[in-house]
Amino acid sequence: MGRYLFLLAGLIVLVLMILSPWAVPMREFDGTGYLLNPLGAMNPKGLTLPEGLSFGWLGVVFGLWVGLLLAASVVVFLPNAATRARLLYVLGGLGLALFALEAYLFYQAIASANEAALAAGARRPPLRRYALSLGAYLGLFYSLGLLLVARMQLPGGRAFLVRLRGVVVPVVSLLLAVVVGAGVVAILRPGLGTQGVEGLGMRELIAGKLDLVTYTFQILFSPILNLPGIFNSLSFATPLIFTGLAVAFGFRAGLFNIGAPGQLTIGALFAMLAGVYLPLPGWLLLPTAILAAALGGALWGGLVGWLKARFGANEVINTIMMNYIAASVLLFMLAANEYSFFGNKVTLPFKAEGFEGRSEEIQEAARIPSMIDILAPNSTFSWALPLGVAAAIGVYYALRRLELGKRLLATLAALLVGYALGGVLPGIPVTISSALSSQLLNGSFLIAVLALLFYNFYLFRTSGGYELRATGLAPKAAEYAGVNLRRKMILAMFISGALAGLAATHYVLGAGMDGTYRLKTAIPSSVGFDGIAVALMGQNTPLGIFLSATLFGVLLAGGVSLNAQLGISNQIIQVLQALIILFIAVGGFLPRYFTDPLRAAQVETEARAEQEARQAKSSPVAGD
Amino acid sequence: MEIVIALFFSTLRQATPLLLTALGGLFSERSGVVNIALEGMILFGAAAAAITVNRIEVATGGLEAFWIPWVGLLVGAIVGGLVGLIHAIASIKYRADQIVSGTAINIAALGAPSIVLQVLYNNTSTSQEVNNRLPLVNLGIGEVSVLVLIAFLLVPVVWWVLFKTPWGLRLRAVGEHPEAAETMGVNVIRMRYTAVILSGMLAGIAGAYLSIGFLNQFIRAMSAGAGFIALAALIFGKWHPFGVLGATLLFGFAQALAIQLQGGDILPATIVQALPFILTMLVLAGFIGRSRPPAAVGKPYDK
Structure with missing residues (x-):
């Protein structure tokens, strides 16, 4: 069964290799490209490549791939598992090498063509948009697949995958979402360069669609x-x-917080109130404003926790309701100045003058500087942050023997000392492009990293966090062991809300929304929902959350140019997120031993027993 | 007097999508499947109905005929049902967390229509206005959309189906104690599929009411929480058709009041708009009567 699936996969790869573009040496701004394929290039819009560019090697490479596919198809039917595994490893390695060769030849050819043109007096390199395409990537994916299949041939292969289920399920879900998203794009939009061209064959039309899909995802991932x-x-x-x-x-903690949008909104309101109106000395204002953001979210979330603990009210519905209430509160505060209650005029001071619903500007001292200003103030690279971080990491690992609290305190001290020392050191003058200095990334990112560390240490290294996780996994057992469930519920929602509220530091105190230090009614609170996808994709682990947030950050950044170049709405990212959530919810359609911890443990135990049995057989008992 | 009549009709109009959706949710939750995706199903239904009617108008060169909005309504219902099917497959076949699966659908409903709108109309937030809207019915003192009547007539029908027919009894049994129902020969899985798809269709009809009955175009996120309020009405109404009717009328009244107070000097509209949500929270906390959900709601059924 598995072998025939493998053959089918190989066949699909082969057919797609024949149909899809392998590389696109040249592309117009609207996406129309010159599509290279081993069976002849496709060029519906009639672009002309610079002279001297030859891709004859493509046919040879394709021949090698066909040979590799055939060899792999034969190898899986060999009787001996160890031989199968060894040969598949070799084939996978060969495939990777072949892909690397393709990439080298292609980019080398482009670079030399551009150099030649520049040497001949061209003002700009003639080839600006170029990349490998689906046909080449397929080989890469197939080779990686071969390596995985090879591992599966060895004993304990299934248990190996099950042990990695924290990675397998999100990755499979991501791949499924990409495939479905690609299908949506392919259905909705005509293929690149095929619109309005008469007399195109089936081959050009299919290649155009495949090129469209590939280019869409290339744009989405291009920010990296x-x-x-x-x-x-x-x-x-x-x-x-x-x-x-x-x-x-x-x-x-076993709670589903859909209320991050509302908690973020109230956090933003608190941060704005503190940042605009608090008459505090400068050095105290920024920390107070940051804490205010956390407090606002914490109260908004904590209220839901209290309602659940005190009255058993379902937190899912309540957090949703609180989202709408928070939106109303924000509008009430910032959409207008004058209201009347039963005929009495009430004037609110919060809305700044102008058509737009926005607050007054945050005081200078409460602003979070942009990341560029932290890393390189006045166009001089500063050692403060790098040295601080390096000192902190060094001290943290050096003091392995110390108890956690003291260790963290020492780490914090090292961070501050390193930061101060680095600030004194002479910096390196650098030039910063305007494209870089206009980026909205600000110090809030560092707060986010601290929040990740807090999450990690509190949940996994303290008894309080242990109790919280126990409450989430098995509330009754936790209660029997002496955990006060109600208090934990309130605490969990309080901290959860605080984390959501801190997102406001990015938008309000760090001007991460549009570069102005104000709270606006247009604050994109729906990132609270995006947080659900981030948490599920990251499997609730700190590293996973960081990686999946970064992945979605890349997609969101790429979505902007997707809209500009291909006219595909950047809402596609929202749909991808939804698909990922859905696919993770159904366990990536994987067998149940990937999603059910009990069954996973069973698979792993069986594999271990099998291994022990084999060892016992191969090493005869002494004296036998 | 005039203002009372205006308020009355406004209440009916506001309550209709809530009522249709909540009646749908009633089937789903009574069968034991939490349907937090109602909000998304409304949006999918609304988009499908408005786009279908617009496409027919474009294809026929602006024809105005009585059947066009009904086709739109049908497509809205079918699309709602299909989304319901997705939720059903995820939560019944694959035992997904029903809230997570529902949330996925809600998020998709914010993005997916925009992609289609971008392709068809080159903007991401609205569809073209349609001329063929669902017909109005004259009630003597004013006109309402025919779906308003249908929605209110559905209440006794749903009550009869749920409480007076064998099918309704089985549905409730599946939601209270699926193992017992299975022992008695009820096909739990099939009952749940039917119920969730039905709830999707009703939510889709509610969406069609919004886009081609109440308004004449689809607007991104036009449901504005109607699905969630319907869910709240379900709780407030103690999972009973007549209770749901009362709850949706109350919530509809609050929304009508908010519209009526817009620009007036009694209460700011932004505050009145939040009233249904505050009310729901008070109900959930048990300040206004206790409400007990079906016993097996939210739990995947494992044979």
Whole structure:
């Protein structure tokens, strides 16, 4: 059964390789491209490549791939499992090497063509948009698949996958979501370069669609290719880290917090009130404003926790209701100045003048500086942050023997000392491009990293966090062991809300929304919902949350150019998120031993027993 | 007097989508499946109905005929039912967490229509206005959409189906104690599929009412929490058709009041708009009567 599925997968890869573009050396701004394929290039819009560019090697490479596919198809039917595994490893390695060769040849050819054109007097390189495409990627994926199949041939292969289920389920869900998203794009939009061209064959039309799909995802992932793009992605990721942590914290305690949007809104209101109106000395104002953001969210979330603990009111419905109430509160405060209650005029001071619903500006001292200003103030690279972080990490690992509280205190001290020392050291002058300095990434990102650390240490290294997780896993057992469930419920919602509220530091105190230091009614509170996808995708682990928030940050950053270039709404990312949530909810359609911890444990135990039995057989007892 | 009549009709109009959705939710939750996806199903239904009617109008060159809005309504119901099927497959076949699966649908409902709108109308937030809206019915002192009447007539029908027919008894049994129902020969899985798809269809009809009955176009996130309020009405109404009727009328009245107070000087509209939500929370906390959900709601059924 598994072998025939493998053959089917190989066949699909082969057919797609024949149909899809392998590389696109040239592309117009609207996406129309010159599609290379081993069976002949496709060029519906008639683009002309610079002279001297030859891709004859593509046919040879394709021949090698066909040979590799055939060899792998034969190998899986060999009788000996160990031989199968060894040969599949070799084939997988060969595939990876072949892909690397393709990439080298292609980018080398492009680079030399561009150089030649520049040397001949061209003002700009003639090839600006170029990339490998689906046909080449398929080989890469197939090779990775071969390595996985090889591991599966060895004893304990299934248990190996089950042990990694925390990675397997999200990754499979992500892949499924990408495939479905690609299908949606392919259905909704005509293929690149095929619109309005008469007399195209089936082959061009299919290749056009496949090229469209590939280019869509290339654009979505393109921000990782340059520094401004990375900054932009992290700036989108910062609020997602906070809301992802908020939702995950609730999940860990067995609560579903859909109220992150409302908690974020109230956190933003508190931060604005503190940042605009509190008459505090400068050094105290920023910490107070940050704490205010956390407090606002914490109260909004904690109220729901209290209602559940005191009255047994369902937190799911209540958090949703609180989202709408928070939205009303925000509008009430910022959409207008004058209200009348039963004929009495009431004037609120919060809305700044102008058409837009927005607050007054945050005081200078309560603003979080942009990341560029932290890393390189006045165009001089500062050692403060790098040295502080390095000192903190060094001290943390050096003091392994110390008890956790003291260790963390020492780490904090090292961070501060390193930061101060680094600030004194002479910096390196650097030039910062305007594309980089206009990025909205700000110090709130560092707060997000601290929040991740808090999440990690509190939940996994303290007794309070242990109790909280126990409450989430088995409330009755936890209660029997002496945990006060009601208090834990309130605490969990309080902290969860605080984490969501802190997302406001990015939007309000850090001007992460549009570069102005104000609270606006248009604050994108729906990132609270995105936090659900982040938490599920990250499997409620700190590293997972960071990675999935960054992934979504990249997609959101890429979505902006997707809209500009291909006219595909960046709402596609929302749909991808929804699909990921749905696929993770159904366990990625994987067998139940991937999602059910009990069954997973069973698989692992069986594999261990099998291994022990084999060892006993192979090493005869002494004296036998 | 005029203002009373205006308020009365406004209440009916506001309560209708809530009522249709809540009646749908009633089937789903009575069968033991939490349907937090109602909000998303309304949006999918609304988008499908408005786009269908618009496409027919474009294809026929602006024809105005009585059957066009009904086709739109039908497509809205079918699309709602299909979304219901997705929720059903996830939560029944794959034993997904029903709230997570529902949340996924709600998030998809914010994004998916925009992608289609972008392709069809080159903007992400609204569809083109349609001329063929669902017909109005004259009630002597004013006109309401025909769906308003249908929604209110559905209440006794649903009550009869749920409490007076064998099918209704089985449905409630499945939601209270699926193992016992299975022992008595009821097909739990099939009952749940039917109920969730039905709830999706009713929510889809509620969406069609919003886009081609109440208004004449689809607007992104136009449900504005109607699905969640319907869910609250379900709780407030103690999972009973007549209770649901009362709850939706109350919530509809609060919304009508908010519209009526817009620009007036009694209470700010933003505060009145929050009233249904505050009311729901008070109900949930048990300040206004206790409400007990079906015993097996939210639990995947494992044979």
